[in-house]
Amino acid sequence: MNEKLPPSSVLQAVDVHKHFYQGSTEVPVLNGVDLELEPGERVAIIGRSGSGKSSLLHILAGLDTADRGHVNVVGEDMGGASSEQRAAIRCAHMGFVYQQHHLLPEFSALENVALPQRLNRLEKSVAEASSREILDAVGLGHRLEHLPSALSGGERQRVAVARALAHQPRLVLADEPTGNLDQASAVQLMDLMVSLSEANGTAFLVVTHDVSMLHRFHRVLTLNAGRIEAYSHDD
């Protein structure tokens, strides 16, 4: 399929299915996920541990593939793309925050954040200038030269968020980006996401367990039994 998205969508997932095998046992995880995000939209996903939130984000980002269904990101059909093409789409249009930060251990905080822009062939001085700015915005202007091993868990998480934002992607997928943070740092990060979505039209899809953050999202969805449902406070 090579359907073009309606111009209002940055992400469209239709009837996404995924299962894994544990030995010979089939473990169904996603069972027909439908999801659409518009520019500037902030959408939260909540759900029990093991409900498939990370698996879904990986598929939406093209880090993994669906068994069935369609994923379209800024007009690009992820299912029809090779893994190299998916990486190029991700690099150009997406920011991804892994549940485990996945920073490159031999690179400093600044180099880690500048990497997506360098891959997009931006000059080093330009990439590092905007990376400094975003690291400053997440409260890490004083940690630019630190290697990940010399950062605290919360600092590493903030570097990972800065890396996902610095190249000004149209869509950010973030897997529990405030999971390791104190309340003040979590609020600072969420405020940054809100201002970027409002100023630049960046869309955010964020997995979170932090119910105190939910009011900052336009929509809250639950992943339950492999499907997306609207969240109700009774959940």
Ligand SMILES: Nc1ncnc2c1ncn2[C@@H]1O[C@H](COP(=O)(O)OP(=O)(O)OP(=O)(O)O)[C@@H](O)[C@H]1O
């Ligand atoms: N590569 C894999 N092989 C086999 N099973 C897997 C694999 N990846 C994930 N699973 C299973 O899929 C289910 C969903 O995992 P996933 O990591 O997506 O959950 P999650 O909702 O992100 O959980 P958490 O809130 O704990 O991060 C789990 O039961 C997990 O064991």
Ligand SMILES: [Mg+2]
């Ligand atoms: Mg997870």
